[in-house]
Amino acid sequence: EPEVTQTPSHQVTQMGQEVILRCVPISNHLYFYWYRQILGQKVEFLVSFYNNEISEKSEIFDDQFSVERPDGSNFTLKIRSTKLEDSAMYFCASSPPGLSGNTIYFGEGSWLTVV
Amino acid sequence: KNEVEQSPQNLTAQEGEFITINCSYSVGISALHWLQQHPGGGIVSLFMLSSGKKKHGRLIATINIQEKHSSLHITASHPRDSAVYICAVSSNTGNQFYFGTGTSLTVIP
Numbered sequence: 457e458p459e460v461t462q463t464p465s466h467q468v469t470q471m472g473q474e475v476i477l478r479c480v481p482i483s484n485h486l487y488f489y490w491y492r493q494i495l496g497q498k499v500e501f502l503v504s505f506y507n508n509e510i511s512e513k514s515e516i517f518d519d520q521f522s523v524e525r526p527d528g529s530n531f532t533l534k535i536r537s538t539k540l541e542d543s544a545m546y547f548c549a550s551s552p553p554g555l556s557g558n559t560i561y562f563g564e565g566s567w568l569t570v571v
Numbered sequence: 572k573n574e575v576e577q578s579p580q581n582l583t584a585q586e587g588e589f590i591t592i593n594c595s596y597s598v599g600i601s602a603l604h605w606l607q608q609h610p611g612g613g614i615v616s617l618f619m620l621s622s623g624k625k626k627h628g629r630l631i632a633t634i635n636i637q638e639k640h641s642s643l644h645i646t647a648s649h650p651r652d653s654a655v656y657i658c659a660v661s662s663n664t665g666n667q668f669y670f671g672t673g674t675s676l677t678v679i680p
Contacts, residue, residue, distance in 0.1 A: 561616065
């Protein structure tokens with residue numbers, strides 16, 4: 457069964473460093489998403505991406521964050537200058553073409569620890 | 572403010588019991604999603620609903636659009652159902668998602 461894959465599974469970085477989290481969505485999907493979950497808290501929406509541009513973003517997704525789809529397969533989340541409070545599990549997800557609200561397929565997540 | 576409220580927050584059941592988890596939302600939605608988060612953290616989509624009822628195996632999800640309420644039912648619960656169940660809604664203004672805090676379910680053999 458096709459799946460969303462994310463790398464790295466775990467990354468430890470020093471505060472102030474740039475981090476890039478990578479995702480390979482399912483190949484025929486057109487909608488891509490990043491979410492995060494701080495330990496012990498609920499999942500939070502960060503950004504959705506469609507047709508090579510951001511379609512929605514939350515208040516969390518400030519200027520420190522950016523997303524790219526540099527080629528036909530990867531979808532990346534960049535955090536420019538990490539802060540301690542960026543420590544969280546970051547989930548990538550994708551959904552197939554069609555109306556918004558289709559089933560979402562999640563990756564296994566990337567644990568980011570900022571020290 | 573929480574756009575999505577779930578209850579209960581925690582639930583312990585004996586194997587075989589019928590389980591209901593409730594979700595209420597306050598925003599206009601295009602769809603409601605029930606997700607399962609395993610102890611290791613991975614998230615699996617169980618259902619996507621915009622109306623009525625869906626069934627998959629021992630899982631049933633219902634939604635009442637007028638009342639802005641959904642329920643997830645598990646029949647004949649099993650220890651392997653132990654997980655966090657999350658209700659999420661996709662807004663009707665675009666591809667924005669709002670998540671509930673999750674219901675932690677433990678099924679005891």
